[in-house]
Amino acid sequence: MQSDHSTARPVGRGAKVRAAVHAATLAELVDKGYAALTIENVARRAGVHKTTVYRRWKDRESLLTDALAEHMALDIPVPDTGAIETDLRALARSLARAFTSPTGQAILAAMFTGAAQLPEIAAARRHVFDDRLARAEPVVTHAIERGELPRDTDPAELLKTLAAPIYLRLLITAEPVDETTADQAVRVTLAAARAGVLRPVRRDDEPAKAAR
Structure with missing residues (x-):
């Protein structure tokens, strides 16, 4: 049957x-x-x-990469509430909900356990998260334009700071992930951004390159 x-x-x-x-x-x-x-x-x-x-x-890896990127774009929509705090709260809560769902758990398992060390999966994982960052960066650039954040705030660094405590709980500590987790991530991220510490990261060799 x-x-x-x-x-x-x-x-x-x-x-x-x-x-x-x-x-x-x-x-x-x-x-x-x-x-x-x-x-x-x-x-x-x-x-x-x-x-x-x-x-x-061309193969299952390219199919999986495309499906994951599209799913994350739909399941974690980019908000535009007109204020950075509510934008980040909506983004963080969506992230928490998405990855605690059965589909989200399967995505994490595919990208971070089992076959995660295969080069094609590592490449897929990088593509999916690069795509996610690129889609969400306007949340930060619009906040800079509105004067809510310092002008030298790095959008990618801010978004990574927002996501880091959520992924830590999901992948490392296995602690509960809920709206409280998301809201705390927002508070920490905004405090860091407003203090001016989420600027572009300069690698050790960059000053030397600039001096040449």
Whole structure:
């Protein structure tokens, strides 16, 4: 007897196919983990032929990277409340909710445990988080433009400071992650930013390079 997802109906073309394949990829990741993730199973669950998937993604790593980046963009939307404190609170709370969900837990497992040391997974992880930072940086640049933060605030450093305590609990200490965690991360991040310590990081060899 075939499972429900193996007899899924055709889903059409273009954006609908992409959305269906992304959803199937994440569902396979949640159900079976990265090790058992295959293009064939994703295609079957999505209701498309495997050649349709291969036409858009060269392998499972590129498919997973694309699906994860899109999922994080949708599941952790970039807020625009008009104030940096409420923007960061919305961002941090979304991050906490996203990674404590079953899908979020499966994503973390795929990126940080098991196959996480494989070069292709390390590259996927870097791409996903670089994409996340790039999407969220306008939250900080708009706050600088409004005069809420020092002009030399580094958007990437601020966002990393915001996310760090959440990821610490998720990946290292296994402590609870909730809105209280998110709100505390916001308070610490804003205090650091307003004190002027979240400036661009200068590497030890940069002054020497500049002097040449």
